[in-house]
Amino acid sequence: MRRLALVWALVCGAGLLRAEVKLPAVFADHMVLQRETAAAVWGWADPGEKVNAAGNWGATAEATATPEGTWRLALQTPAAGGPFTVTVKGAKNSIELKDVLSGEVWLCSGQSNMQMSVSSSKDAQAETAAAAFPQIRLLTVNRVTANEPQKDCPVQAWAECSPANVGGFSAAGFFFGRKLHQELKVPIGLINSSWGGTRIEAWTPWESQKADLQQDRDARDAQDKAYDPAKAKAAFEADRKAYTEWTQGGKQGKEPRRPRAPVQPRKDPNYPSNLFNAMINPLAPYALRGAIWYQGEANAGRGKAYRGQMERLIASWRQLWGSDFAVYFVQLPNYMAPWQKPVEESGWADLRESFMNTAKEVPHTGMAITIDIGEEKDIHPKNKQDVGDRLARMALKQTYGKTGFAWSGPVFKACEFRDGKARVTFDTGGAPLAAKGGGDLVGFALVGPDGPAVKAKAAIEGTDTVVVSAPEVPQPAMVYYAWANNPVGVNLANAEGLPASPFRFGALPQVAAPATPAPAK
Numbered sequence: 001m002r003r004l005a006l007v008w009a010l011v012c013g014a015g016l017l018r019a020e021v022k023l024p025a026v027f028a029d030h031m032v033l034q035r036e037t038a039a040a041v042w043g044w045a046d047p048g049e050k051v052n053a054a055g056n057w058g059a060t061a062e063a064t065a066t067p068e069g070t071w072r073l074a075l076q077t078p079a080a081g082g083p084f085t086v087t088v089k090g091a092k093n094s095i096e097l098k099d100v101l102s103g104e105v106w107l108c109s110g111q112s113n114m115q116m117s118v119s120s121s122k123d124a125q126a127e128t129a130a131a132a133f134p135q136i137r138l139l140t141v142n143r144v145t146a147n148e149p150q151k152d153c154p155v156q157a158w159a160e161c162s163p164a165n166v167g168g169f170s171a172a173g174f175f176f177g178r179k180l181h182q183e184l185k186v187p188i189g190l191i192n193s194s195w196g197g198t199r200i201e202a203w204t205p206w207e208s209q210k211a212d213l214q215q216d217r218d219a220r221d222a223q224d225k226a227y228d229p230a231k232a233k234a235a236f237e238a239d240r241k242a243y244t245e246w247t248q249g250g251k252q253g254k255e256p257r258r259p260r261a262p263v264q265p266r267k268d269p270n271y272p273s274n275l276f277n278a279m280i281n282p283l284a285p286y287a288l289r290g291a292i293w294y295q296g297e298a299n300a301g302r303g304k305a306y307r308g309q310m311e312r313l314i315a316s317w318r319q320l321w322g323s324d325f326a327v328y329f330v331q332l333p334n335y336m337a338p339w340q341k342p343v344e345e346s347g348w349a350d351l352r353e354s355f356m357n358t359a360k361e362v363p364h365t366g367m368a369i370t371i372d373i374g375e376e377k378d379i380h381p382k383n384k385q386d387v388g389d390r391l392a393r394m395a396l397k398q399t400y401g402k403t404g405f406a407w408s409g410p411v412f413k414a415c416e417f418r419d420g421k422a423r424v425t426f427d428t429g430g431a432p433l434a435a436k437g438g439g440d441l442v443g444f445a446l447v448g449p450d451g452p453a454v455k456a457k458a459a460i461e462g463t464d465t466v467v468v469s470a471p472e473v474p475q476p477a478m479v480y481y482a483w484a485n486n487p488v489g490v491n492l493a494n495a496e497g498l499p500a501s502p503f504r505f506g507a508l509p510q511v512a513a514p515a516t517p518a519p520a521k
Contacts, residue, residue: 019069021045021090024151026286027097030158032137032189033077033086034287035102042072042285045090055100056085077287078102080186101135103187104180105288108173109203109280110295112196113330113380113387118174119167122382128167131174136161136181138169141193145267146278149205153282158189170194172294172330175388176395183396191286193279198269199298200309203280206273208316209309213272220272224265232262270298281320290326290399291317292391296351297332297379303350310358314365326399328366328391331355331501333374333381339484342445343453346485352502356411366394369409371482371490372436372499390498397430406430409498413464415479415505422446422468422479423461424505431494432463443490446470447478449509458492466492478506 023043033039041053045065053075054060063073078084082101087094108114118127138161142154159165166174170192177188195202201213210217240259246252269275293313299306314327331352352371359367368390375381390408397407408429415424426433435441441458446468448454456470456479468479482490482502492500 019044019046020093021049021051021088021095023088023095024282025153025155025157026139026191026283028157029098030100030137030160031097031139032101032103032105032158032187033075034105034189034289035077035080035186037077037287038074039077039287040072040285041075041086041088042070043088044069045071049091052089054087054089056087057102080104082187101137101187101189103135103189104184105189105191105286106173106177106180107283107288107291108170108176108190108192108194109291110194110293110330111198111298112194113297113384114170114172114192114194114292114294115196116171116380116384117168118171118384120380120382121171121384123385124167127385128163131161131163131166131178133161133178133181135187136174136177137187137189138165138174139189139191140169141191141279141283143195143269144278145269145271145274147266147271147274149277149281151282153278171384172387172391173292175385176292176391177388179389179392180395183392183402184400191283191288193283194294195269195275195279197298198275198295200295200306200313201272202270202275203295204273204309204313205276205281205316205320208312209272217272220265220268227264229262229264236260236262276316280317284320285322288321288323288325290328290395293327293329294387295329296355300347300351303347303352303354306351307354307357310354311362314358314362324364326364326366326395327362328368328394329355329358330368330370330387330391333370334372334376334486334488335374335379335381336376336485338376338486338488341453341484342455343447343480344484346483348485349483349502353504356501356503360411364398366398366408367411367501368394369411369499369501371487371502374486376486376488393498406494406496406498410464410492410494410500412481412501412503412505417476417506420469420474420476422456422476422505424466424468424479424481426464426466426500428464428494429498431496431498433460433466433500434493434495434497435460436491436493436497436499439491441466441492443482443487443492444468445480445483446473446476447480447506447508448473448475449477453478453480476506477508478504480504 049065057078059076061073063071065071083099086097140156177190181188242256373383393407396402410426413425444456444458445453446456458468
């Protein structure tokens, strides 16, 4: 034993077991570096080891590994183009990254409608066959969880966009990146980090939300301690059997609980911060131009809280990257049974309002309005082409300064109640207001001080104003537009056909409670 220990010491002393310089998985052949910036490059090495990075366009940078064995440097990237080579050298080894491009890099994140692949989208076969874009590069982060922030993550490595590999990539992300590539004429790098059925809380760092979620996490931790894999599996098999019998029997009677594969609570993707820890933190600080976000379905019913959660997620990601990068997101589309009343209070309407207010109030953000491209019976609408197009329009205008097109649908700006009418003005998104498809405007409602919501007439006045009225409401106190889960038929848009965002404005007067009589003496 003493002899083995001596041999081990001699080997280590001679440096034969020196750790090699390593890079996180996001650095690989075919990657895209954010152009014309001091791009972070980082990794691991022996404590005190000198690490040098060089791009064959003439840039070099050096760092010294910390006592913990980590290093980070900033490599100045060139103008858009390539292919280039990046070489990272340590004392023992060197890593050569080939076929590297310099261009625009975007992170694509969210739940199932971001995860939904090109092969599942509208016109999938034709879109896949036409997807030969060697200057668009794709990277997908594997779906994993972690209870603590990770430094690296498993990925499906960078690859040229081609018919052979685009089918499994995010459809919303691809169509967004394709439009940017076609308009900007530069390489585009897309990083897909998404997971279906997940809440925004899973994508947000713990420190920024623990004040609100400590009780939730404590409850999950208690469930974790009591978790019995055998019992969980048996319950799953029973649920699956009951659900299968109900389905095969013509769905008669009450629908049984849908089977859900057992997951240990602390490994659940919706355990607070699990996806941030495993699928976002390891990507930072890889240089980005911005991020696109399609999520919210899993937070339906908690729409009023979503405004604050969105700002918290955006602020924490920006802090992690050390960059005030752009964030563009998708307002949830129409879904479920078509509306039957002029106003239908709904979780999805509340969420749409939170998206709209976030875009108005948080700098360097924007919203793709999709109230016209959802599907009544499918929470995963196949039209991701328009989703990508509308996100890209926002980026082209706000991030890249392009003009000459409409970049958004109309968004509520202000309202004045006067002469028995509501005069609503809009930020029109770069084109005058219009009724999509012609005809009368559909989707407005008014509410008086003490009456129910009433379907209202609406007419466009000028380029940015809609005048709303209803004989039954001589003194309107609130105005609504498209306020329901599925406000099918609404048609306010701008002249380029981009739909208006649902909104509500106003406040009903508070009715004074009757005075409580003084007790008899």
